[in-house]
Amino acid sequence: xxxxxxxxxxxxxxxxxxxxxxxHTSYHRVFAAAPLAMAVVxxxxxxxxxxxxxxxxxxxDPATLTGRPAADLxxxxxxxxxxxxYREVLRGGQGRLRCxxxxxHPEGHSVWAQVTVAPLTGGxxxxxxxxxxxxxxxxxxxxLRHLEMHDPVTRLPNRALFFERLTAALExxxxxxxxxxxxxxxxxxxxxxxxxxxxxGHRFGDRLLxxxxxxLTRVADEAxxxxxxxxxxxxxxxxxxxxxxxxxxGTEQLADLAESVLRALEEPFDLGGQRLSSSxxxxxxxxxxxxxxxxxxxxxxxxxxxxxxxxxxxRWTLFDPERNAHRMTRQALSSTLRPAVERGxxxxxxxxxVGMEDGRLSGVEALVRWNxxxxxxxxxxxxxxLAEEDGSIxxxxxxxxxxxxxxxxxxxxxxxxxxxxxxxxNVAVRQVWDSDLVADVARTLAETGLAPHLLQLELTESAxxxxxxxxxxxxxxxxxxxxxxxxxxxxxxxxxxxxxxxxPVSVLKLDGSFVxxxxxxxxxxxxxxxxxxxxxVEAMIQLAHRLGLTVTAECVETSAQATRLxxxxxxxxxxxxxxxxxxxxxxxxxxxxxxxxxxxx
Numbered sequence: 001x002x003x004x005x006x007x008x009x010x011x012x013x014x015x016x017x018x019x020x021x022x023x024h025t026s027y028h029r030v031f032a033a034a035p036l037a038m039a040v041v042x043x044x045x046x047x048x049x050x051x052x053x054x055x056x057x058x059x060x061d062p063a064t065l066t067g068r069p070a071a072d073l074x075x076x077x078x079x080x081x082x083x084x085x086y087r088e089v090l091r092g093g094q095g096r097l098r099c100x101x102x103x104x105h106p107e108g109h110s111v112w113a114q115v116t117v118a119p120l121t122g123g124x125x126x127x128x129x130x131x132x133x134x135x136x137x138x139x140x141x142x143x144l145r146h147l148e149m150h151d152p153v154t155r156l157p158n159r160a161l162f163f164e165r166l167t168a169a170l171e172x173x174x175x176x177x178x179x180x181x182x183x184x185x186x187x188x189x190x191x192x193x194x195x196x197x198x199x200x201g202h203r204f205g206d207r208l209l210x211x212x213x214x215x216l217t218r219v220a221d222e223a224x225x226x227x228x229x230x231x232x233x234x235x236x237x238x239x240x241x242x243x244x245x246x247x248x249x250g251t252e253q254l255a256d257l258a259e260s261v262l263r264a265l266e267e268p269f270d271l272g273g274q275r276l277s278s279s280x281x282x283x284x285x286x287x288x289x290x291x292x293x294x295x296x297x298x299x300x301x302x303x304x305x306x307x308x309x310x311x312x313x314x315r316w317t318l319f320d321p322e323r324n325a326h327r328m329t330r331q332a333l334s335s336t337l338r339p340a341v342e343r344g345x346x347x348x349x350x351x352x353x354v355g356m357e358d359g360r361l362s363g364v365e366a367l368v369r370w371n372x373x374x375x376x377x378x379x380x381x382x383x384x385x386l387a388e389e390d391g392s393i394x395x396x397x398x399x400x401x402x403x404x405x406x407x408x409x410x411x412x413x414x415x416x417x418x419x420x421x422x423x424x425x426n427v428a429v430r431q432v433w434d435s436d437l438v439a440d441v442a443r444t445l446a447e448t449g450l451a452p453h454l455l456q457l458e459l460t461e462s463a464x465x466x467x468x469x470x471x472x473x474x475x476x477x478x479x480x481x482x483x484x485x486x487x488x489x490x491x492x493x494x495x496x497x498x499x500x501x502x503x504p505v506s507v508l509k510l511d512g513s514f515v516x517x518x519x520x521x522x523x524x525x526x527x528x529x530x531x532x533x534x535x536x537v538e539a540m541i542q543l544a545h546r547l548g549l550t551v552t553a554e555c556v557e558t559s560a561q562a563t564r565l566x567x568x569x570x571x572x573x574x575x576x577x578x579x580x581x582x583x584x585x586x587x588x589x590x591x592x593x594x595x596x597x598x599x600x601x
Contacts, residue, residue, distance in 0.1 A: 004179040039131075041070040041117075042126040043090055057113065057131055068128050072427040074115050075101045079291045089117045089127055098597045100134070112138040151235040154213035162234035162242055166294045169246045175289040184248035184286040186231075186258050187301035189280045191313045193239035194516050207271045208278065209239065215264040216241055219502075223257055231257065244287075251318060254286045256576035259317035268412055282511075284317035303327065306515075329375065333383050336372075337392045341399055347579035348403050352590065353424065353552060356390050360392050363422040363456065365574065366404035367581045368396070382427075388430050397431045398440055405448040405455060407584050412454075415591045424456040424486060429471065452482030456507065472503075479504030486552070492542060501547055508544045510537060512555025512575070518564050538568040545569065 031038060037054035039047050047065045054063035058073055071077040076086045076099075088094035095117040103111045113131040120128055129461030130366040149161035157165070164329055175181045190212065197205040216233045220243060224230030232244040243261070248254060260280060268275045283304030285297060300319050308317040340346065350364035387393035408423035431437050457478065475485055486507035491514060517533030535555075544551045553565050565573060579590070 016260060018107075030081065034509055037113075037131040039065065039070060039073075039129045040088075040120070040126060042130050045069055045071055045086075045090055046251050047073070049127065057111065057133060058103060074113065074116075074129070074131060075103060076115070077102050086117060092119065095119070095159075106176060109137055146290070154210050154235045156213050156217070156241075157232060157234040159234070159236045162232065162244065163294060165232055166297070169244070170289050170294060170297075172290070172291055175247075177402050178248055179247035179449065181284070181289055182248045182250070182286065182293065183243035183289045183297070184251075184254040184257075184284070185297060186243040186245075186254060186261060186284055186316070187236075187283050187298075187302050187305050188261065188280045188282040189305065190239040191309075193278075195259075196278075198275070204271065204274075208269060208276065209235070211266065211269050211271060212280075216261065218242065219243075219257070219260045219264050223260065227253070251284075251286045253317065254284045255316070258282045258284050260423050262314070262316065279314035280312050281305060281483060282317070283308055285319040287319075300324065318572055330386065332374070333372070333378075334386045334390060337383065337387055337390065338395065340370065340372070341392065341395050345373070346396065346399065347371060347399060347583075348407070350407075350587050351574060351581040351584060352424070352573050352579045352587070354578045355572050356553075356562065356573050360594055361587075362572060363420055363424060364587055365424040365458070365581075366400060366410075366426070368400050368426075372581045384428070388428050391430070391434060394435045397427060398435070398444075401425050401440065402444050402448070403535045405444050405450045408454055409448045409450045411576070411584075411588060411591060412450075414588060418591055418594070420454055421591070422454040422456050422484070423450075424458055426458045426488065429459065432471045432474050436482070441478060441483060442481065454484050458483040458486045458488040458509065474502045479506070489554075491536075507550050508540070509553060509554055509574075510540065511572075514540075514574070515553050515555045515561055515565070518561040534564060534568065535566070537570075541569045 019586075020170055031040075031049070032051050034051060037051065037057040039050035039054050041589065042048050047068050047070050048064040050065045052062055055065065059071075065073065067078065069077075071083070071086060074081075076097075077083045078101075082097075082099055084093060085099075089097050095565070096116065098114065098116045101113050102117050104114055105111050105426045111133060112135045114134050116130045116132075117127050118130075120126055149158060149164075151158045152158065169175070169183055175183075190208075193205065193208070196208060213233070213235065220231040220233045227249075229246060232242075232246075234242050234244070235244055243257060245254060245257065265280050265564045268277045283301045283306070285300045285304060287297075287300075303324055304317050304319045307320075308315055308325070311317060319482055347369050348366045349369055350366055352361050353363040354360065355362050367379055368384075370383055372378050384393070387396050404423045404425045407496060408421065412420040427437065444450075459475075479485055484506045486509055487503055487505055487509045488509045491511045514533050514537050541551045550571040551569075552572040552574055553561075553570045554574050556562055556565065556573040556577045558577060561575075562573055562577060579586075
């Protein structure tokens with residue numbers, strides 16, 4: 001009779017296994033009548049005698065067992081570890097052995113037995129083998145484990161069993177013994193499930209979860225018919241489910257599985273006579289098992305599920321290492337923004353603003369740069385959004401304002417023979433709400449000695465248009481102070497132009513998308529001229545002038561663009577034709593040379 005093992009372990013002393021052979025008659029009487037299954041085994045491992053209980057346990061006549069190898073009867077030779085331990089007990093090298101075996105009974109059922117092998121006492125040769133039927137206990141343990149490892153609502157494996165299977169699949173011996181050596185995971189949750197619980201109640205929500213589980217199980221079974229194994233379906237908690245694919249064949253297999261899940265959930269659910277439509281978002285991860293941890297795989301799946309939600313729900317999204325690296329970078333930047341200001345990691349560069357008529361430098365726009373110790377020099381598009389989200393834009397904005405005003409005042413004192421240039425500083429709308437911008441500006445101008453008309457504050461069109469309450473009051477107070485207010489990226493929003501006349505704005509900065517459509521010099525194949533752009537820009541310039549505003553064109557890159565902008569009345573140009581953003585020293589050189597002849601008549 002063969003069996004399976006849970007491995008031998010050191011046994012506790014069993015008085016019933018310690019038999020003295022001095023009283024031969026008493027011994028045989030006790031041995032034969034004992035309810036404990038026992039067999040005496042000689043030093044060669046052969047059965048000398050077995051009692052009736054032993055025969056009943058394994059389904060054989062005790063008399064027929066004499067001379068048979070005891071190890072074969074109770075499966076002690078089924079694995080190397082047990083076989084070695086058994087031999088050690090036979091030759092006296094080990095005190096005793098205890099292990100659990102699953103024995104196949106001749107009648108077809110299985111018997112779980114706890115087998116103990118111990119030396120005979122009192123000078124007897126050989127060992128006493130005893131076995132206890134623990135099938136009932138094992139069955140109870142199995143039922144308890146099933147309850148512990150399965151979700152009561154959906155009857156699917158729960159989070160504990162899922163991670164147990166996932167961890168086992170990622171162990172080296174699991175994927176090195178054969179198969180593809182890859183692993184895949186579809187991690188999903190239901191879109192809008194909270195609303196179902198809130199409006200219809202948790203009992204109805206549980207019905208929906210159970211129905212979803214049935215469909216996922218059906219999808220997994222169908223996928224398993226075409227593959228070597230059925231994906232494991234588990235409920236991880238709430239409305240979150242997972243389908244684990246061991247030995248996956250690649251991303252195509254996981255994509256097919258995700259598509260099947262979405263199709264399965266598209267059909268409305270009929271729950272107690274009430275029809276309900278549902279959808280799911282799925283994060284899909286597929287990779288080599290080697291070098292992958294359960295934590296790492298789940299983090300990737302969770303991130304990808306978030307992407308699927310952000311991309312519009314009701315879809316699956318495949319994990320993208322490059323996108324994830326960008327996310328990680330974003331998190332790293334966000335966590336170090338505030339300390340970076342205190343450590344002085346930010347600097348300002350300045351891009352010239354040039355008069356279209358005379359080609360002279362009239363002002364500069366201050367552009368912040370982050371000299372990050374890990375990622376190098378970062379431009380504003382990499383971190384300004386993060387600063388606005390976490391509120392550090394207020395601290396950063398104060399620093400940029402003070403630094404720019406201080407530098408503008410320094411240029412003024414260093415070049416007394418030149419008309420002073422103004423400095424334009426970008427302001428986020430959150431700076432108006434979360435700080436006293438008016439007080440910050442007044443204090444900075446007083447500390448630096450810069451005249452108010454030499455400071456220009458730029459706000460985006462979406463931030464300025466429609467402003468009311470505190471933002472509008474702040475803009476009005478700054479304008480009354482003499483500070484110029486500019487609308488940046490004008491023309492890209494959905495603004496009410498009639499509102500423009502009621503704002504304390506003095507400058508419109510046309511978005512570069514309009515200027516790019518102007519005719520280029522040289523190779524006309526690079527970008528064909530767009531006459532409509534010139535008509536639009538000319539109309540906006542005329543509107544601005546009628547309202548008493550000046551206009552600055554961004555992204556001026558060729559002299560042809562400059563010529564056309566000047567012809568239709570644009571006041572100021574900014575772009576690479578004149579200069580890229582440069583350090584303060586370069587602005588000093590330009591002030592001294594005033595060499596902007598490019599694009600002049």
